[in-house]
Amino acid sequence: MFYVxxxxxVFGHVYLAYTKQYIVEQKARLNAPEYICYNEQLCxxxxxxxxxxxxxxxxxxxxxxxxxxxxxxxxxxxMIWQYIHQIPFYLxxxxxxxxxxxxxxxxxxxxxxxxxxxxxxxxxxxxxxxDCDYGDDxxxxxxxxxxxxxxxxxxxxxxxCPNTNKCISRKLxxxxxxxxxxxxxxxxxxxxxxxxxxxxxxxxxxxxxCNGFNDLNPILIDRQxxxxxxxxxxxxxxxxxxxCNGYWDCYDGAxxxxxxxxxxxxxxxxxxxxxxxxxxxKF
Numbered sequence: 001m002f003y004v005x006x007x008x009x010v011f012g013h014v015y016l017a018y019t020k021q022y023i024v025e026q027k028a029r030l031n032a033p034e035y036i037c038y039n040e041q042l043c044x045x046x047x048x049x050x051x052x053x054x055x056x057x058x059x060x061x062x063x064x065x066x067x068x069x070x071x072x073x074x075x076x077x078x079m080i081w082q083y084i085h086q087i088p089f090y091l092x093x094x095x096x097x098x099x100x101x102x103x104x105x106x107x108x109x110x111x112x113x114x115x116x117x118x119x120x121x122x123x124x125x126x127x128x129x130x131d132c133d134y135g136d137d138x139x140x141x142x143x144x145x146x147x148x149x150x151x152x153x154x155x156x157x158x159x160x161c162p163n164t165n166k167c168i169s170r171k172l173x174x175x176x177x178x179x180x181x182x183x184x185x186x187x188x189x190x191x192x193x194x195x196x197x198x199x200x201x202x203x204x205x206x207x208x209x210c211n212g213f214n215d216l217n218p219i220l221i222d223r224q225x226x227x228x229x230x231x232x233x234x235x236x237x238x239x240x241x242x243x244c245n246g247y248w249d250c251y252d253g254a255x256x257x258x259x260x261x262x263x264x265x266x267x268x269x270x271x272x273x274x275x276x277x278x279x280x281x282k283f
Contacts, residue, residue, distance in 0.1 A: 001055050009087065010095070011042075011088075011091070015037045016036060016083070016084075017035040017055060017060055018033065019034060033063050033080070035060040035061060035063065036087065037055060037061075039059075045135070046065075063083070066087075067090055095131070096113070105119040111137065111145055113133060113134070115134060116134070122157045123170060125143060125149060128169075146167070158170060159173050161192065162180075162183075163191060168180070168192065172192060174193055216228040237250035238250055238254045239255075
């Protein structure tokens with residue numbers, strides 16, 4: 001058995017390995033890797049019933065037991081690079097800090113994985129990579145810090161999606177991928193990619209509430225989306241903020257009636273509006 005390449009491909013201890021028999025049977029110049037080998041002290045959470053081999057102080061598993069997708073490419077070099085590209089994602093838990101020191105793992109910026117001596121930075125929670133052996137850093141049901149890191153809108157490590165209340169690592173913000181889901185599917189508006197728009201649409205002036213236009217991003221409360229236009233049937237549209245502001249905040253325009261004194265000289269009836277003819281362009 002031997003490593004190709006001879007150096008670790010990721011994390012300083014993960015190798016691609018082959019047996020001579022495998023190479024002979026494949027009869028190809030460049031072959032898909034047969035095994036992935038790693039330091040078993042730094043990786044865990046695998047199926048104990050799978051076939052393993054010890055080689056050069058590493059534990060080796062068949063590629064198909066680690067990577068879900070077997071790659072086929074006529075260009076051998078490209079094929080090997082595609083395998084290497086997958087490994088950091090599926091073996092991210094092998095890149096975890098391992099430390100038993102209480103002073104280190106109790107740091108407020110760290111998270112200790114369940115049933116493990118591994119510690120990871122909190123920003124690696126909910127980043128779509130399983131860094132803990134048992135995946136508790138990505139499982140909202142298992143993770144004991146969910147309420148802590150996702151309860152603060154201005155969290156330094158996490159971002160709260162305004163449209164779904166989904167909590168994601170700030171590593172995923174502006175990563176050219178929409179993780180929150182689109183606010184506007186037609187224009188592909190994504191809050192974790194356009195954070196400035198998110199900030200603007202989270203804060204509105206009081207007069208815009210119940211004005212007939214959705215100015216506020218939907219907020220999920222008790223499984224129902226709420227905006228500044230939700231439950232407005234009891235809201236008085238003709239009030240001190242909307243009265244004579246030049247816009248029809250009431251559907252019948254009641255907030256703009258009798259707002260212009262010059263109408264008195266046009267022989268208009270009381271509580272009427274000045275209308276412009278689209279044909280003559282005259283009042």
